[in-house]
Amino acid sequence: MKAIKEEHVCEDKVYASIFSTHSKTVFNYIYYKFGNEEKAYDVVQEAFIKLWENCSKVAPDKAKSYVYTIANNLYLNVIKAEKVRLKYAPGTNAVVNESPDFIMEEQEYKEKLERALQALPENQRTTFLLNRIDGKKYAEIADMEGVSVKAIEKRMHLALKTLREKIEGI
Amino acid sequence: MQENYLAKWLNNELSEEEVVKFKESKEYASYVKLREATDNLVGPDFDMAKAWEDLNKQKASKESKVVKLNPFKKYLSIAAAIALIFTATFLYYGTLNEEVSTQYAERAEIVLPDASEVQLNADSQISYSKKNWDNKRNIALNGEAYFKVAKGKRFTVTTENGTVTVLGTQFNVENRKGYFEVACYEGLVSVIYNKKEVKLPAGNSLVVINGEVQALEIPNIKEPSWIRNESNFKSIPLKYVLDEFQRQFNLEVATQNIDTEQLFTGSFSNTNKDLALQSISTPSQMKYKLEGNKVLFYAETP
Structure with missing residues (x-):
């Protein structure tokens, strides 16, 4: 059953829950495009202020795409993106009895991967990282970017292909 | 396929x-x-609690423009904001458990949990939370300090006059009565003064004297001069120079027939008292008398 009385974005509780669900993804989304944490942080602030100012005009189920649209527009106003630097989860690769050679190879691989990610076109990188890091479904990413699911699959396919080619030096 | x-x-x-x-x-x-x-990739750090806090600050400042149709609701949100401020202040001060302070003619060097370094000039005080440092790099400062910040999350210095945030750089903050100065030596520093944000790239400084803001270039040096035991001034009212002198040598300074608002440009040694006295008095055409731990500066009579 759906609630009969529709909730309003202006209500503090609703607004806070929209913020806690989406602010991190907006931040990551813009970071993957920009490569600048400070700007991504500012974009989050600005997008959610806009949502607050227009809270009476935005239905709760539209709030998410509203915030992404604003974040996207703010991104478009900035000319040049910096390098995207990412980290690895600590300990995930820490098997004690690895040989030094193996560890070095792994390290080299990570560096190649990092460079390859930086070289990807912005839209492929964003799609790839939103899926791999934030676990977003293709349909969700399509929503954020305002394109079809098929377009996202295309970007994902190309991202994988390009990454492999770059890493292996083909 | x-x-x-x-x-x-x-x-x-x-x-x-x-x-x-x-x-x-x-x-x-x-x-x-x-x-x-x-599979092992992690995204950038995002401090959601801080973002939420900042957002509420911005909202509060914009609130006045919004016309509310339900007057009762307005009071509710004000009450909520007040409650939030109280809770935030309580939590904030509750977390500042580590304290370091210096007396007159004293200095301290502090290494923070993430290997960031702080050098504390005379008569200054910092407090921060050791326990919560990994979550929040927050320092409250009273006085003057030079920071070498290790790369990482947002690093915030809070003072009565303004707030300074960076990600990883080297900068100096001086916060004295009626005087606020931030100088950036590496990277980019963001200063919030009077609700306005100013970005300071390396080699620039922001000086606020009695509420008047000036942007200045700093001489091309790697660190503030006081680190090298020298106090440096460029067009600064004499009274702040004398205050600093007092702090460095633990002396009581008095003046007679002297305009302490006149601007002083120059430097003085923080180790050699006599040299320092001359460096201050000669360019300003003053004479001085030193008795015990008291110094009197007076006008030269022709």
Whole structure:
């Protein structure tokens, strides 16, 4: 059953829950495009202020795409993106009895991967990282970017292909 | 193989035959490795609690423009804001458990939990939370300090006059009565003064004297002069120079027939008292008398 009385974005509780669900993804989304944490942080602030100012005009189920649209527009106003630097989860690769050679190879691989990610076109990188890091479904990413699911699959396919080619030096 | 099969494979959408076929291809191993390697990727740090706090500050400042139709609701939100401020202040001060302070003619060097360094000038005080440092790099400052910040999360210095935030750089903050100065030596520093944000790139400083803001270039040096035991001034009212002198040598300074608002440019040694006295008095055409721990500066009579 759906609630009969529709909730309003202006209500503090609703607004806070929209913020806690989406602010991190907006931040990551813009970071993957920009490569600048400070700007991504500012974009989050600005997008959610806009949502607050227009809270009476935005239905709760539209709030998410509203915030992404604003974040996207703010991104478009900035000319040049910096390098995207990412980290690895600590300990995930820490098997004690690895040989030094193996560890070095792994390290080299990570560096190649990092460079390859930086070289990807912005839209492929964003799609790839939103899926791999934030676990977003293709349909969700399509929503954020305002394109079809098929377009996202295309970007994902190309991202994988390009990454492999770059890493292996083909 | 169907279109965009790599995307489908990653999403487990390939049919069994397609999977078998893909596994036979020579690129399959590379794609598996790529998938494994990107399983461990983590995104950038995002401090949601801080973002929420900042957002509420911005909201509060914009609130006045919004016309509320339900007057009762307005009071509710004000009450909520007040409650939030109280809780935030309580939590904030509750977390500042580590305290370091210096007396007159004293200095201290502090290494923070993440290996960031702080050098504390005379008569200054910092407090921060050791326990919560990994979560929040927050320092409250009273006085003057030079920071070498290790790269990482947002690093915030809070003072009565303004707030300074950075990600990783070297900068100096001086916060004295009626005087606020931030100088950036490396990277980019953001200063919030009077609700306005100013970005300071390396080699620039912001000086606020009695509420008047000036942007200045700093001489091309790697660190503030006081680190090298010298106090440096450029067009600064004499009274702040004398205050600093007092702090460095633990002396009581008095003046007679002297305009302490006149601007002083120059430097004085923080180790040699006599040299310092001369460096201050000569350019300003003053004489001085030193008795015990008291200094009197007076006007030269022709």
